Amino acid sequence: MLDHPLVPGPTSAIEKGPWHYGADYVSVYFRGDPFSLKQIVPRPFVVDDGTCTAYVCEIISVGESGADMVASRPDRTVYHEAAVGVKCRFKENTGVFFPVMWVTTEWSLLRGILNGYQKRLADRISMTKLHPLNPGLNPISAGAKFGGFCVKGPGEALSLEVEVERAGEPSDLPSFGATYGMRRFPSTGFGQETVNEPVEILKSNSRITDVWIGTGSVRTELGVGGIRPLFGAVYRSGFTISGSRALKG
Amino acid sequence: MLDHPLVPGPTSAIEKGPWHYGADYVSVYFRGDPFSLKQIVPRPFVVDDGTCTAYVCEIISVGESGADMVASRPDRTVYHEAAVGVKCRFKENTGVFFPVMWVTTEWSLLRGILNGYQKRLADRISMTKLHPLNPGLNPISAGAKFGGFCVKGPGEALSLEVEVERAGEPSDLPSFGATYGMRRFPSTGFGQETVNEPVEILKSNSRITDVWIGTGSVRTELGVGGIRPLFGAVYRSGFTISGSRALKG
């Protein structure tokens, strides 16, 4: 059988989960304007104090039983992602909701939408990469600069710059709590089934290494209000997503 | 508010419908193997006699209230599409089901999936285009050749060639009947809402012009069995899609 694009399987756009991720991040934590943020975070999530995160990353991702695809179909295992996340509350819990998450491949787009991320397809995401053997580049150290940008359509959807000041610890990165999302599949005609549910994305196996902390700046077309950068960070992270669970209001 | 990628609106990936289309096609009608086709056409649709269509086209598309986007956001109004359609029956009716339809933009991908097309994102679709003022090209006439291909990942997903023999009429193109599809949005965790419904895509305003008929050949990675070409055609078409309606078993 030929799998439907949204129904995980060997001929679908989406591999069967759980899905494993290893990612390299350039990120900036900032304060946006809570009133503006309210316009881009749907109920039942409630914007917290305006704390946000923006990042650009490269991700290596495989499905639970598809680790061999890094060799047989490498194009199905590498993508870039750029996103803005907003600190939110749901009932008594806190978490992060991403109004938009741009990605560079079909499979990360559809997989994410299925799980509840509001993913969009970027035209291009580019970010700083170093290489230890490049004779013209230094290893990361205080003063090293990183940057990244995401282009969609006629212009820049997101760009950010980080200058690192010191090696850090995973605990230097704020934990927002849960990862929230919206699964939606509206009707296009009479009598159709629909989906409209807030979810918590089920993340596990999280590890963070190679943290560097410094200053940062961010620009985005997303309506986050005036941006007050808090700090910038560069780090690596790994985690597993097994799907999402419906949140009952 | 920021629209969810799948919920039509000004900041969604999908414009509000109905959606209007104007398209230039290079297509080949062929017979595939009914047993093979049965593997790629889901129930409740029943493969007919093995008649299929394959095409590559360029489409100019706008939402009902978004015609000005051809100027303000041309990237949101032009895309390429390649597809294989299989003649099917549903109850007493006949129609066409497209096991896969490759497109080149996010918005045509997501809009199609929402309406029930099993769309996938192509890496590249290329097809013959003529230009009346190019001093090295002749106007279309008997013997003129057309071609197109769709690449996804490491190789060619579909390619076709047509050599036209004579001007034709819209009635030279077989009418398969209705356009069928599947709307699916499966669960990724406990207690989630899901969608799984066969649909008829609601097409209207169909017009066909500039028909040329000839011979054709087609290659595809899709499992259609041995291909016996029936004929090739080049034509222009316009139509409107207003959504889809659920088919009750």
Added chain:
Amino acid sequence: MLDHPLVPGPTSAIEKGPWHYGADYVSVYFRGDPFSLKQIVPRPFVVDDGTCTAYVCEIISVGESGADMVASRPDRTVYHEAAVGVKCRFKENTGVFFPVMWVTTEWSLLRGILNGYQKRLADRISMTKLHPLNPGLNPISAGAKFGGFCVKGPGEALSLEVEVERAGEPSDLPSFGATYGMRRFPSTGFGQETVNEPVEILKSNSRITDVWIGTGSVRTELGVGGIRPLFGAVYRSGFTISGSRALKG
């Protein structure tokens, strides 16, 4: 033999010429600042009165003996181009020099550089396309709007908008005279051969049709100084380029 990328031949990036073109243009004529323009037009060309042209177009192009490639290799016959041209003088003649011409394919990039155009590779060029059978679109008429943009790297290299007011004639489009360029291939080490010559591109068979004239605006990252739009135009054109000839100082 395998042809060198720059040596025209069947396995080169460049087909053997002459090369034939059929193109659809959205263009804006404007005045830039002559002092700024002087910084982007190399000697021996002398900036005239600041008159410039900017355009975005789609081009169908074939080599003299390669018209069949529209069917066998359509990807080698279609590209998009965006450019800014500056009215110049060379000795007693006038002409246009294009400080930069962005294109979307390898073969148009290298073919152009060989002939003397200062071509660059765009990440994306998008422009208004209409379709006579699209039920949501009107045929071109007074008030119709057109637009186009070119993205390279993190941002927009060029964008323009045109609102047409009336059908026009080819004579409504200013003729700048000759098309000038620079053929350059500098040394990268001791004792190497080099090329550094101003040229006139050899254009013939020019035809223009479907002219519409109106107002326009243009934005560009190119340093043209303050832009005063003169008028906008939409038209189709065909021509042949057979190469270029060296201009002797």
Added chain:
Amino acid sequence: MLDHPLVPGPTSAIEKGPWHYGADYVSVYFRGDPFSLKQIVPRPFVVDDGTCTAYVCEIISVGESGADMVASRPDRTVYHEAAVGVKCRFKENTGVFFPVMWVTTEWSLLRGILNGYQKRLADRISMTKLHPLNPGLNPISAGAKFGGFCVKGPGEALSLEVEVERAGEPSDLPSFGATYGMRRFPSTGFGQETVNEPVEILKSNSRITDVWIGTGSVRTELGVGGIRPLFGAVYRSGFTISGSRALKG
């Protein structure tokens, strides 16, 4: 001034050199058919015993004074490359000549052509990447598989697979000697300057680390004759290219 695309400078497609490289390779060494190889290696280079190398790699590259571009313009510092190299002799020396080297960016394409590489623009190059924090992936060890492919136009230009068996040493990788190339810039009309010179690319600062050796296979559209794989390798490498020097016949 606006730099010509081929004349290194801040507004050219090419940064000023020397250029520094850090690269991750998946490669296969193989024997091709010397008679076939003779058709794709130009004089004055003489095909040796048929030994060839094929690879896919990701490269981080910066110009001598442009290391900050990894942050300010990351799109100008990362690209992918795929190539086939043929062991050759020039006079009493041996070296490698690359009949074709596909790359994914404008600047690596033009920089390479200027230095004497017969570069072409790929539509896509994809290759295995691992990530130490991905919970679904193991660190490299005996039995690990790697792959890569390059797509151009309607199909695959090159693909390769490697299964590593053991950690190796830089000395496990055959040294072909010098890197040869052809600088060519032919005439397109009467009286034009031209370039046609064999060169040696000036490489220095070479370092190789993280070598793993195993078996491999390769497919390519390039006419190398029957392919007999010798071995596969995965490694990292850094080097500097300062330009090229003309070889006198």
